[in-house]
Amino acid sequence: MSVILETKELNAGYGPIHVIYDLDFKATRGEVTVVVGPNGVGKTTLMKSIMGLVTTYSGQVLFDGHDITNMLPHERTKLGIGYMPQVGNIFSHLSVEHNLTMASFIMKDEGMIQDKMEMVLSLFPRLKGYMKRDAGTLSGGERQMLAESMVLMRDPKIMLVDEPTAGLMPKLVTDVLKKLEEMAETTGLPVVVVEQRARRALEIGDTAYMMRGGRFTFEGNSKDLLNHPHLTDMYLGAIEVHDLKSVRE
Ligand SMILES: Nc1ncnc2c1ncn2[C@@H]1O[C@H](COP(=O)(O)OP(=O)(O)O)[C@@H](O)[C@H]1O
Ligand SMILES: [Mg+2]
Numbered sequence: 313m314s315v316i317l318e319t320k321e322l323n324a325g326y327g328p329i330h331v332i333y334d335l336d337f338k339a340t341r342g343e344v345t346v347v348v349g350p351n352g353v354g355k356t357t358l359m360k361s362i363m364g365l366v367t368t369y370s371g372q373v374l375f376d377g378h379d380i381t382n383m384l385p386h387e388r389t390k391l392g393i394g395y396m397p398q399v400g401n402i403f404s405h406l407s408v409e410h411n412l413t414m415a416s417f418i419m420k421d422e423g424m425i426q427d428k429m430e431m432v433l434s435l436f437p438r439l440k441g442y443m444k445r446d447a448g449t450l451s452g453g454e455r456q457m458l459a460e461s462m463v464l465m466r467d468p469k470i471m472l473v474d475e476p477t478a479g480l481m482p483k484l485v486t487d488v489l490k491k492l493e494e495m496a497e498t499t500g501l502p503v504v505v506v507e508q509r510a511r512r513a514l515e516i517g518d519t520a521y522m523m524r525g526g527r528f529t530f531e532g533n534s535k536d537l538l539n540h541p542h543l544t545d546m547y548l549g550a551i552e553v554h555d556l557k558s559v560r561e
Contacts, residue, residue: 313340316470316502317362317393322371324361330369331357332526339470340519344496344503346534348510349523350547355506356398357526359474363395364388376469390418394468398475398506401459404448408439408458411447415462424467432461435495453484460495474506485509489516510547514538524549 317339325331332354339345347355360366362373364385372381380388389395403411412432416425433440436457442450447458456476463471476492477485489505493516496503507513514520517534529546530537537543544550 313342315339316341316376317504318372318374319358319362320372320374322358322361322373323369324357324366324371325369326357327367330526331366332361334371335528336531337521337528338519339502339504341502342500343518344493344505344516344534345519345521346513346517347504347506347521347523348513348547349508350549351508353523354526355508355523356474358523359395359397359472359504359506362388362472363393389466392467392469394463394466394471396459396463396471396473396476398478402447402455402462405446407444408447408450409443411458411462412465415465418466425465428465428467431499432464435464435498436461436491452480453488456480456488457491460492464495464499468501470502470504472504472506475508476505477507477509477512485512489513492516510543511538522546 315338319335319337322335323330323333335358337358347358349355357366361368364383368381372379374380375391375393378391380391403414406414412429416428419425438454439457439461447455450458460473473492477488480488489512492503492505505513514534514537520530520532520534520537521528522530522537
């Protein structure tokens with residue numbers, strides 16, 4: 313399988329506030345890549361740097377054969393990077409249907425919009441019954457489905473999903489992640505999922521990255537990390553992982 317998205321020694325932050333350091337990240341076609349780490353370690357900043365929404369100091373972002381490091385966010389969207397932000401990912405005062413049509417604004421072809429609408433509604437059939445409702449009246453899990461559907465409406469080549477389970481009741485967390493896994497399988501889309509809930513996310517991942525303090529502390533097979541006896545200690549930073557090979561063994 314080939315790499316579709318890559319960052320090389322990427323350093324980025326907010327104006328003078330340096331948040332992520334020397335990140336070499338790869339997402340591969342046909343895979344679910346997960347980025348896990350506690351709150352505030354730079355996961356969202358990595359996603360924003362891939363979208364061109366933060367200050368990049370050095371390094372590169374490569375997507376589908378293009379160097380996109382200096383491209384504007386909307387140009388990256390047009391190239392096919394689908395991004396579901398952690399917050400503000402639906403229009404609460406618009407109907408579900410209107411949210412979906414707004415999301416497809418970059419597509420000119422009416423027929424294609426209809427096709428995409430049918431595709432997302434077959435993936436998330438629950439939304440069918442709610443087309444005329446204001447999005448703000450949906451439950452947390454349903455809003456999540458809508459936000460993901462909105463990204464799919466733009467016919468992306470990859471999907472970046474930032475904390476799909478944030479704020480959800482524990483019993484919904486597995487449902488939402490399983491649904492995301494099913495979506496990846498059905499569509500064949502490469503998916504990058506950022507999650508604070510490491511174990512649940514690693515269950516659906518193929519490749520995993522763990523972050524602490526703006527750096528990766530693990531990179532490798534998701535299930536290896538999930539089954540590692542020191543996962544909790546690594547996650548909490550109680551032990552530092554300098555030798556990645558020892559983690560894979
Ligand atoms: N707009 C911003 N301006 C300045 N610092 C920010 C901004 N957003 C996030 N940060 C800082 O960047 C660090 C990483 O944040 P973030 O990438 O959101 O972490 P995560 O997604 O892992 O919870 C935090 O210390 C946070 O305070
Ligand atoms: Mg975040």
